[in-house]
Amino acid sequence: MNEELMELIVDESLRFSGNALVRWAPTAKTTSEAPADRPLLSRHLYLAEPFRKPTSYPRQRNYYGLYFFSQTGSHVWHESLNEANMMMYLDHVESISAIASQPMEMVFADGGRHIPDLIALHSDYRQVVYDIKPASKISSKALEQFAKTQAVCAAVGWDYQVLAGLPDQVQSNLTWLSYFKHPLFSPVEDATSELLVTLTPSTRFDDAALTLSPGSLADGRSALFHLLWLRVVHVDMTTPIDGNTLIERSPHAHA
Structure with a gap:
């Protein structure tokens, strides 16, 4: 399922230029921005603060909190139980040196905006951006957003994956x-x-x-x-x- 999904996203991403502005928070009190280009690989966004942190509200349905990522010995913010489960999956199957959640905001050329769920520095020095969404909730609108994100990641040199859940x-x-x-x-x-x-x-x-x-x-x-x-x-x-x-x-x- 995930391989087929990524093939579709990569194919769709060819419709987009990858031109975008990327904004992130190096610290809790500062923000930076830069064009989506190769120099972003050296800006260590996998160490960024969460760009977005929602507040609680009555009858809230999503489950947010902190996941303890055993490979880095740090707590990583998540906005849903599904995000926590996929962090657990990455903690188990990948070799990761650093990871950040909601690490940036991408402002696409058409004015649309997207905050990916994770970015990780792998032990082989690959930087991978992750989006997390259950397969049952991936609509045509979501696919277009993922394709735009894939195009931006290709322009920068980040790998990109969409995690659609486990059996x-x-x-x-x-x-x-x-x-x-x-x-x-x-x-x-x-x-x-x-x-x-x-x-x-x-x-x-x-x-x-x-x-x-x-x-x-x-x-x-x-x-x-x-x-x-x-x-x-x-x-x-x-x-x-x-x-x-x-x-x-x-x-x-x-x-």
């Missing part, structure tokens, strides 16, 4: 794993190495947990959930995780 079971599993992302759940190094050796090619979840902590299945399970969060090992995320779930070593894991 329910994948999201449920990911949310559970996120409860074990704290380093305090980490097993000792020798236990992790021993586990990776035994995964030839896979083993049951509870057997793997006992390898990590022979004296306590509960402690071993917690440690294994932590390793799953870090992607040292992996499971089929499309099905519920239980004691019989097969654990495999991730391609990048080293014994």
Whole structure:
């Protein structure tokens, strides 16, 4: 779904020039602006303050707050539960050095405006702008906005992705794993190495947990959930995780 969506957005973006003015807040009390061009890559917008922060109001339907991004050790503002879930997804699957939410306002050539949801500096030095919107709510108007944003990102040199959500079971599993992302759940190094050796090619979840902590299945399970969060090992995320779930070593894991 996401690949097809991005292909459509890239195709649509060819209709737009990418000319725009970009405005952002380097600090909570200052704002800057510049044309959408290559020099913006050196302005560190992934460290910017949120350009927009809504206030609460009666019968509010969206859920906003702070997500603790484990890779950077910082709290990141979100304007909805869906945004928080997608931050969780990025925290799990990507390697990110810095991230900012609602980091800028794009003023398009036709006068339209858009504030993307995130920008992140990845460990390979790519700067990626993200928009987050459930697939069921992506209208033709939203697609045009995404296409304009893609054109602006191409002019600057930012990558661009639209995150349209995860399948329910994948999201449920990911949310559970996120409860074990704290380093305090980490097993000792020798236990992790021993586990990776035994995964030839896979083993049951509870057997793997006992390898990590022979004296306590509960402690071993917690440690294994932590390793799953870090992607040292992996499971089929499309099905519920239980004691019989097969654990495999991730391609990048080293014994």
